[in-house]
Amino acid sequence: xxxxxxxxxxxxxxxSAVQFLVPFMxxxxxxxLPTIGKEFSAGAVQLGLIEMVYMLSLALFLLxxxxxxxxxxxKKIFVSGTVVMIxxxxxxxxxxxxESLIVLRFIQGVGAAMIIATSLTILTCxxxxxQRGKAMGITVSCIYMGLSAGPTLSGIVVSHLGWRxxxxxxxxxxxxALLLTITQLKGEWINAENExxxxxxxxxxxxxxxxxxxxxxxxxxxxIAKWIALCGVAGLTVFLVxxxxxxxxxxxxxxxxxxxxxxxxxxxxxxxxxxxxxxxxFFSLYFQIIKGYSPETTGFILIIQPVI
Numbered sequence: 001x002x003x004x005x006x007x008x009x010x011x012x013x014x015x016s017a018v019q020f021l022v023p024f025m026x027x028x029x030x031x032x033l034p035t036i037g038k039e040f041s042a043g044a045v046q047l048g049l050i051e052m053v054y055m056l057s058l059a060l061f062l063l064x065x066x067x068x069x070x071x072x073x074x075k076k077i078f079v080s081g082t083v084v085m086i087x088x089x090x091x092x093x094x095x096x097x098x099e100s101l102i103v104l105r106f107i108q109g110v111g112a113a114m115i116i117a118t119s120l121t122i123l124t125c126x127x128x129x130x131q132r133g134k135a136m137g138i139t140v141s142c143i144y145m146g147l148s149a150g151p152t153l154s155g156i157v158v159s160h161l162g163w164r165x166x167x168x169x170x171x172x173x174x175x176x177a178l179l180l181t182i183t184q185l186k187g188e189w190i191n192a193e194n195e196x197x198x199x200x201x202x203x204x205x206x207x208x209x210x211x212x213x214x215x216x217x218x219x220x221x222x223x224i225a226k227w228i229a230l231c232g233v234a235g236l237t238v239f240l241v242x243x244x245x246x247x248x249x250x251x252x253x254x255x256x257x258x259x260x261x262x263x264x265x266x267x268x269x270x271x272x273x274x275x276x277x278x279x280x281x282f283f284s285l286y287f288q289i290i291k292g293y294s295p296e297t298t299g300f301i302l303i304i305q306p307v308i
Contacts, residue, residue, distance in 0.1 A: 010184040011126045012135055014177050015119045018082070019139045020146040021173055022112045025089075026054060027150025027306070029105075030280050031299050032163035034288040039163075040098040044285070045221065049102050051281055056213055057109030058116070064202040066117035067250050070192040074118040074125075075185065081114025082178040089174060092167045125189045148306040151280070155299020192248075201243055201250040208235025276305065 033047045040046075069077040088108035095101040120139065127135045157165045208231075215229025222228070243249040256263045280302055287298040 007185065008126055008131075008135075010180055011123060012138060014180050014185070015123045016139050016142040017173055017177050018115045018119050020142040020149075021170060021177075022116055022146065023143055024146035024150045024153075025108065025112065025170065026051065027147050027280060027302075028154035028157075028166050029054075029150075029163075030284045031151050031154040031295050031302065032158045032166060033281075033284060035158050035163050035295060036098075036101070040101070042098040046098050046102065047285070048217070048281070050098075050105055052213075052217055053102055053106040054109040054112070056210070057106045058113045059213070060206050060209055061110050061113035062117050063205065063250060065114050066121075067202075068197060069118045069121070071190070071195055071197055074121050074189040074191075075181070076188070077114050078118040078122060079178065079181055081111045081118070082174060082181065084108075084111030085115065086171065086174045086178065087111075089167045089170050093164045093171075121191070122185075122189055144306060147276075148303055151284075151299040151302035151306075153299070155294070155296040155302075158295040160296075195248045198243075198246055198248055198250040201239060201246060204235060204239045204242060205250060208232045208239055211235060279305065 030051060033050060036042065036050065037044075037047050065077060065081075085108060088104050088111055092101065092104045092108065095104060120136070123135055123139060124132055154166055157163075157169070210232070211228045212232025212235075215225045215227070215232055219225045219229075239251075240253060243251045244253040256266075283302060284298055287293040287301060288295065293301075
């Protein structure tokens with residue numbers, strides 16, 4: 001095997017591993033929530049935050065960090081994200097209360113955003129166009145393998161070893177991905193080296209999205225939640241207008257308006273994930289708390305949707 005083929009194989013292994021791990025960290029923890037709640041005497045709101053902050057940090061940082069990597073280098077951001085992921089995962093195994101668990105899940109989501117924002121770009125840079133479809137197919141399969149394996153493996157692990165072992169088992173994969181990236185993947189990948197970073201757009205986007213998500217999810221806990229959500233909607237509207245007129249935008253609005261297949265692909269993906277994750281979260285609590293099923297049984301039930 002020549003150096004080019006070896007680099008491609010290593011890249012595919014690393015990207016596939018992290019693409020498996022990020023959704024696995026989401027779907028696996030869902031099954032562990034009732035057990036975590038019993039250990040820390042946490043309520044439904046706090047248990048919901050464990051998953052919400054992970055997705056919130058992904059949503060907040062994915063777009064800004066992806067653009068930042070375009071300008072400053074995808075490998076740098078990928079390596080940094082893997083380090084953050086390792087730190088957060090290790091710290092999660094040592095969590096002593098529900099508050100620290102929630103904070104560490106947010107940090108873990110930041111690391112996941114750095115990984116997801118850069119890994120597929122690295123893959124497309126390493127593989128030539130005639131091999132890119134196959135490589136992308138493998139990595140996308142790993143995403144759904146992570147979603148599918150998460151509930152079942154987590155159910156077995158939580159039932160027999162405890163919820164902390166979910167993170168123990170993830171650590172070797174993260175460390176291996178980091179070592180392979182540092183030692184085997186040479187060079188750097190920069191797509192927009194001479195362009196300026198859209199700091200204003202990033203700030204507007206992150207604040208607006210934060211307000212929208214917090215306002216919606218905390219509607220019954222905070223009286224001003226609806227106004228926070230409305231501020232988020234207004235902010236995102238301002239963001240879209242600003243990006244449309246920006247020379248180096250964070251989000252290419254012109255691409256969304258002119259490339260209809262791409263826009264509908266984004267919309268269908270959004271609908272798919274919006275439907276899937278909500279069902280998985282509530283069913284995990286329902287099966288274990290209301291019906292009294294074990295984590296292992298719950299995991300085998302929840303695997304049906306992602307497998308299909």
